[in-house]
Amino acid sequence: MISHLPILQVIVPLMAAPICLLLKRSQLVWLFSLFASAIAFIISVLLLQQVMTSGVISYELGGWEAPWGIEYRIDKLNAFLLLIISAISTVVLIAAQTSIEKEIPKEKHTLFYILYLLSLTGMLGIVSTGDAFNVFVFLEISSLSAYALIALGQDRRALWASYQYLIMGTIGATFILIGIGLMYQMTGTLNMQDLSQRLPEVAQTRTVFTAFAFVIVGVCLKLALFPLHLWLPNAYAYAPSIVTAFFAATATKVAIYLLIRFTFTVFGLSFSFTTLPLQGLFLLLGLTGIFVASSAAIYQNNVKHVFAYSSIAQVGYIIVGLSTSTITGLTATLLHLFNHALMKSAIFLALGAVVYRLGNVQLSSFNGLGRQMPLTMAAIVIGGLSLIGVPLTVGFVSKWYLLTALLEKGWWPVAILILLGSLLAVIYVWRIVEAAYFKKPLADSVPVKEAPLFFLIPIWLLITANIYFGIDTRLSLQVASAAAQSLFGVSP
Amino acid sequence: MIIGLFNDWVVVVLMMIGLYIVIAHGNLIKKIVGLAIFQTSVFILYISMANVEGGSAPILAEGIKQFSNPLPHVLILTAIVVGVATTALGLALVVRIKEAYGSIEEEDIQHLDNKTQDETEIQATEGDQS
Amino acid sequence: MDIIINISGALFLLIGSFLCISGGVGLLRFPDFYTRMHAVGVTDTLGAGMILIGLMFYSPDFLTFSKLVIILLLTLLIGPTTSHVLAKAAMHNNLMPKLQQEDNIKETSSSNY
Amino acid sequence: MKDLFAVVMLLGIYSLLSASFFVAMDAVDVAFTEAAVGAGISTLLMLVVITMTGRSEKTTRHKPWLALLVVVFTGGVLIYGTFDMPYFGIADAPIHSHVAPRYINESMKEIGIPNIVTSVLASYRAFDTFGEVVVIFTAGIGVMALLSVGRRPEEDEKTTAINDSMHEEYLVIRIVTKMLIPFILLYALYVQFHGDFGPGGGFQAGVIFAAAIILYTMLFGLTTARKVINQSFIQFIAAAGVLLYGCVGIVSMLNGANFFDYNVLASDPVAGQHLGILLIEWGVGCTVASVMIMIFFNFAGRREMQQNNEKVNNIEGDSL
Amino acid sequence: MNFSIEVMLQLTIVIPLLTIVGIILANNRPNIREGITISASILLLFIVTSLYQSLLSGKNVNVFWWDIMPNLSISFSIEPLGMLFALIASFLWLITTFYAIGYMRSHQEENQTRFYSCFALAISAVMGIAFSDNLFTLFVFYEVLTLSTYPLVTHAGTEKAKQGGRVYLGILLSTSIAFFLLAIAGTWFITGTLDFKQGGIFNPDVDKAIAGALLVLFIFGIGKAAIMPFHRWLPAAMVAPTPVSALLHAVAVVKAGVFTILKVCVFIFGLDLLAILPTTQFLLYLAGASVLLASIVAMRQDNLKARLAYSTISQLGYITIGALLATSSGVIGSSMHIATHAFGKITLFFCAGAILVAAHKSKISEMRGLGRQMPLTMIAFFIGSLSIIGVPPTGGTWSKWFLLMGTIETEQWILMVVLMISSLLNIAYLLPIPFHAFFSNPLPEKHDASSSNHESVDLASNVDQSQVQIKEAPWPSLLAIGITTFGCLFLFIYPQPLFDLATAILASGQ
Structure with a gap:
């Protein structure tokens, strides 16, 4: 069974989804999907060990060798991503049953879990496949289930947000499809490894430039990079809290993985960063993204909006890390992927707990919450601190690596801008802290109890992970630098 | 040159019409129609790529040597189904939006959203003052 | 022998295509919905039927011949039904035939539809 | 085109046309699917939706300039991209020489x-x-x-x-x-x-x-x-x-x-x-x-x- | 308990953390909770003194906890400057706890558990800073100190506390993230290591401009040293209760700031490199300016605690000048000034707290004639202010003396003049308070006090009525004030151990 791990990673949640449809009762379905997600997590851990010891694993589906059949290539980069996605999904699922009791009507619970498992399958599929078109198919699976999941939100604006996300997402996916088509037309193959070998010969043709441009724009649409981020705030704010917690930590990460995979493996570093002004473009967009999104986050009344905009800013950090295109820069990017996933899922789960108790996440209803829900608010504060990048939290580790990468490149001004950007984070986190601890609760607001246990366990699991990986960075650092080196073709 | 690339230009024109409809028109159903056109044009791009002069459909039969490339056909089979899936989901959303907002025009929905946005803000500011 | 088949096949195809063209012209020229629908009805059933029969003459083996026969039967069955349904739907949305309206104005008597 | 019913009908015809286009391009399977799925199901679903959401589109001033700009730019990039594409239908294009020949030649032996x-x-x-x-x-x-x-x-x-x-x-x-x-x-x-x-x-x-x-x-x-x-x-x-x-x-x-x-x-x-x-x-x-x-x-x-x-x-x- | 030195070194950080657990457990039994804090502080003081003995006997020790990132480790070691800072902090923690018990009890402050636990956390951060072996560990505990003192500053939980807290945290966090972190990253990038090393870690031929820029980043980055543009947080932190101000000014926060500046100047740049950097001169003048301006502003402050805050800013300016003079006597002067200023300022704050608790007066104008009701406090205040001014019977003289010697050695005449003038200004804003307290009668009530300060006819009536309630501060506060005043005097009479420690900074190899 060990040799079949790569495909089992995707098949387990995939087969779990239709089985859930047959199980009908929502309590049973919850346990079953939690079980499936846990198995996916164990598989990803085994895969990571296997990859770290014995290098790249290649698994030909259907027995047909690489360019003819579809091939799953697991190297350090996507093993790392698989670990992040399955871990976050398992932890978030723990709180799912209690959270959706208050947010989704009873008869739709089973459907919710099925869609959740399908989006998990989609993401795992995107990350583990080595075939360009297969990426598009699984991208559609995860996006379709994402649209449906977001539309399950209570507020009617969730429908409108989901519709906008559908339109933008489909345009993005079709752009990727056009890009893959043009690449296929020039090289004749769909396998990424094969593409990377055959593209350099045709690299200077105009079609390959267009293909590259379309793929990058398509992926950036999914990534919510600065100019193309309009769909993200509403989608994350009005979706059910569990959905936001899951997608905030994983959806953008998968898109970033795609960006890295296409720029580094498929098109090759020299092509993507020298022939096209991608480096300058990413740097510019990343920085503007940080400042615009952070300042927008400061003026939001809905706390979910605040952290949705902060997600866009964090994506800006990642893109700046990517634009350095050095090994340390890439390590910083991968580290921030891992760390940001931890931070955001913890914060959005805590917000889920607040929604469970209060029913809404307006900043005004946060007054005096520090006393009423001490553990949840403490989790949000620690998550906020880790967003700012205070030492002893994961945020600091990735900020430090980003700084050293930028200094190594000699980009002193960019380093200063990055630090100023994280100061903006101080402002919008402290707005929430002040509301929670210093303001008296509104006269008419009914006092609320602490969040239920099912919320507190995953939240505090993630918070301890937030702190633990801030202190003992061996795991995340080793894997991230090994992946970065393997992407640069340097044998670690 | 013109004849050789004529197909691709038609595809580009269709694509741009689809994109224009999606961005310019406010009606939600028209946006989905635009999306469908946009996707169909991509299918035509793939199929015109696969075609071989004088080749016949990729079904092995004696006497026929030249076949058009089967791989894009497979890709497009998947893409068509994906397109329909997105359209079905989009239409379901349109129905729900009609029920929730009472209209399927982007301006009305935006207007209603802004109104609810202001109301929540007013409540919030009252909350602060009290 | 096959010359006769070819000629008769070509003849049928010619008639069929002529009918289609006439239907098309009719579609453009006729003033009212119902008359236009009549023109379409003609092309749909007769024109297609003629072309199919013409094709039968050219069919290489029995299999395609039998397929063409089945297609002919089906079109003869579906053609009129679709025109019927189309007309019923028009009536349902109370789209009055043009002539009927002019009589109303002249005799000012309400039609008892 | 204010009447959505006409728009949907035209989309149905468009799908049928593209299906016939695929047949002309020797892509029979795709034509079949496009006709059945594209023309059949999606037009049907749209008609059902129109009965629910009303037939006529409100005459609103839609914002052409942004859309025109984006469209012209993307179109230009695409046209720029088409210049180096292999011409339509030539047999030695890269896609016909790399992966496809194995499918055409060996599929009868391997899959039959x-x-x-x-x-x-x-x-x-x-x-x-x-x-x-x-x-x-x-x-x-x-x-x-x-x-x-x-x-x-x-x-x-x-x-x-x-x-x-x-x-x-x-x-x-x-x-x-x-x-x-x-x-x-x-x-x-x-x-x-x-x-x-x-x-x-x-x-x-x-x-x-x-x-x-x-x-x-x-x-x-x-x-x-x-x-x-x-x-x-x-x-x-x-x-x-x-x-x-x-x-x-x-x-x-x-x-x-x-x-x-x-x-x-x-x-x-x-x-x-x-x-x-x-x-x-x-x-x-x-x-x-x-x-x-x-x-x-x-x-x-x-x-x-x-x-x-x-x-x-x-x-x-x-x-x- | 004769553990090995390594274990004791780690204990200094772990004990305060354990006390937090103890304090939280003994939440609703105040006596046990206070008992735990006092016993912990005594234990800590004992350990720090035994570490001092081992330092004197020449044993140096290095403890490695773990690597947050490859060769960026959390590790500790003992060196004289750190030992000096740790001694002051642990000793004053004990005293401040005594004082706090008296203050908190009589002032009926609520959620004292949070107060004591944050206090202990701050002390453990201070110990971490004192014994940190590299700049990275120091930065980590520096941030922990900022965050642990935020709940203390906003202890009252009122709107004003929130405003004060916002300024406090805003400046400290932004300077530490924007400048300090950048400076550390720059040093790490240029030198490849962050470990403190005698004579600095920059190799001599480093590019002067970059090193100069880094120095500026460091000085501005260490917001806790309250250099002029980034000093706003100190007066803003006045909303906090007095024991917290004592902690802020004398024991932990401010001392950590100047301690870090000293460490950076001596162990990162090294005195010889510091002397030839282009930006040192500019920073010297900046520190001088902050000394003068702070003293002038202090004179106009009517609120006693605000005046003491601005005086602290000016005193910190002294220490920064001493550090930047890049001569041995400068360094000795500034390290001694840390100690003397700590004792002097803490005495003044305790007296201010006692006056607030006993007489409910915080305005200086109201304190005329208070000496007769609260003689002990006023005498202590007098001695404390003498120590700040640097007049013989108190320890302040030595440190100011060495600072002056430092300026003379480096022919910084302007700075010498600045030091002289600021000492005069110290007298101008500190001595009038005890003088008026003893030798003039209290002014009539506030409402017409500003119009005329001559005694009005109905003086006698309102004097008796306000006089009756005032009596001396509660005994624990008085005990604390007595000890710190004795400390000021002791430092003058027997400064030898302090002086040995100060000279050992430059002499002992790492």
């Missing part, structure tokens, strides 16, 4: 079915099709999650009344469809199993099968159709289709080969391929058919619910 598209679809790139089936399944679940109405109050006597009143009005079309539906179903099964030799396969068969059921539902009313095929049965079939497809892969995995490697399914590899392709086509057919039916039932159910609410409001309105 004449229709190369089905062999590539079902065996070489079986996982793509599996992803596709899951996409359809997701769409079905998504639509159900959005539109599924709670348990409908069973009022039998009312439905029979509607049924009778409809009966004398749609007499002709009902009789004709009664005659046609068996043939359509038969044709769907023919397409299902004929996929190996000619154009056809799971998707097209599923859609045609669903079209027959939808035709029946439109004419004989949703409640009678629900009596014929009830909701949970469809869901079961949808899940079973995906599971069947997956289990074929798992069986080949248990027999020691990689996932979706049909050679190990039977004693001799080619027979194994046949069996494998047959099974997954069957899985695809089931899923697509049940999902299409499920989607239509949900849409129609929603429409029925809206109409009931309107009736209830009108009754209240009148009684006030």
